Amino acid sequence: MSVIRPLRAAFELAWRQRPEEPAPGTGATAPASDAVVDCAVYRDGVRRPGPQDPAAAIGQARRRGGRGTFVWIGLFEPSEAELAGVAEQFGLHPLAVEDAVHAHQRPKLERYDETLFMVLKTVRYVSHGELTSTSEVVETGEIMVFVGSDFVITVRHGAHGGLGALRHSLEQSPRQLAKGPSAVLHAIADQVVDHYLDVAADVRDDIDEIESAVFADTRGDASQVGRIYQLKREVLELKRAVTPLDRPLQQLSETSIGVVHPEIRSYFRDVADHLTRVADQVGGYDALIDSILQANLAQVQATQNEDMRKITAWAAIIAVPTMVCGVYGMNFEHMPELRWKFGYPLVLAVIATASWLIHRGFRRNGWL
Structure with a gap:
């Protein structure tokens, strides 16, 4: 196990750091910018062949028109200049653009006129051979999503949470994709929350391991405190990703929003239910780690x-x-039994007897 887990971690990291690729079999050309990992026009849930330049793609989508026609642009850690160009073409709000560039945002949902801007925290479990006081257990990233009536723009930060496989999966379900950009937003939120559940299950294994280690040593081990505290910090990192997402999902499932297809609202309710479950799990983990820490102390x-x-x-x-x-x-002249032949052995006997009686008393009271 100590060998397999680090190898698995290295493999996962190498795989997740690959840029997301266009869906196979679509005939897509190379992106026009390094930040653009994929760009496509969808009509009635089917990807249409065409350029991957955002300006050309949105022009093509708007010429064809129709509720089921939209463009999906995927960006990976774009620079301010790169995102500014896209923002100008799609009329994105400057405040939302600023948040998307600099990242490190809390999960949230904001409305700017007819455009939705949603921030989701992605998480990944970092495999390790043995939990230490410096182990990284949970790695976080971010996905920002701009949703309009005829476009969806995803901005991803972090080496994990790629959307290439998700895009390909959606393209295999044209009926769902035909519901428009909100179907993409739901699919992204669903994938993020599913990853929360997977990470929570892996974190539970670490908690079980450290709980067993603490209670197996009845005398207590002060070195366990650092491991427990590090695990608590990582659980709090997961909690900061999970808990704030509850309100945005409730808004999407309960509020009528123009760019959200009416049928998609019920799907958001399902995602919200899954989020509630993982939030309860993470809250329980936090309380359990506190109990383990108190028990160890x-x-x-x-x-x-x-x-x-x-x-x-x-x-x-x-x-x-x-x-x-x-x-x-003290060399006094008149000492008890000082000049007696058996004085020295007597004193030693008194010392031994007194010491034995005291030792026996402490043993009977459980001190020795």
Whole structure:
């Protein structure tokens, strides 16, 4: 297991760092910009052949018209200049564009006229051979989605959370894709929340492992505190991605929004239910880690108290010969049994007897 998990982590990282690719069999050409990983026009749920230049694509979509015709542009970590060009072509709000460029946003949903802007936090479980006080357990990224009546623009930040496979999967369901840009938004939100569930299950394995380690050592191990605290920080990272997404999904499922197809609202309710489940799990993990931390600290404290009792007991035993030897070491002329032949053996016997009686008393009381 210690060998397989690091290899698996390296493989997953290498795979997820690949840029998302156009769906196979579509005849798509290379993107016009390095930031544009895919750009396509969809009509009635079917991808149409054409250029991957955003300006040409939106022009083609608007010439054909129709509710089921839209363009989907996928961007990966675009620069400010690259996103500004796209924003000008699609009339995106400057505040939303600024958020999309700089990332590090909380999950949210904002409306700018007829355009929706949604931020979702992506998460990935980082495989590791053994949890340490510096292990990274949860890696986060972001997906920003601009949704209009005839376009959807996705901006992805982070080495994971690619949308290439999702795009290909949607293209295999033209009936769903024909519902327009909101169908793409739902599919992205659904994939993100499903990844939350997968990561939560993997984090649970780490919690079980550290819980077993803590309670297997009844004497307590202070070195476990660093591991527990690191795991708690990673769970809080997951919690910051999950919890704020509840309100945006509730808005999409309960509020009538022009760019959201009426049939898609019920799909958002299903995603919201899944999010509630994972939020409950993460909240339970946070509370469980607190309990494990308190139990470990209690074990450490109990061990320290036991050690202090033993030290105190031995100090009391050693005090007897120390006191007697100290008295006889003062060289007074008139000392008890000082010139008696058996005085020295008698003093040693008294010291041994007193020490034995004290030791026995401490043993009976559980101090030794």
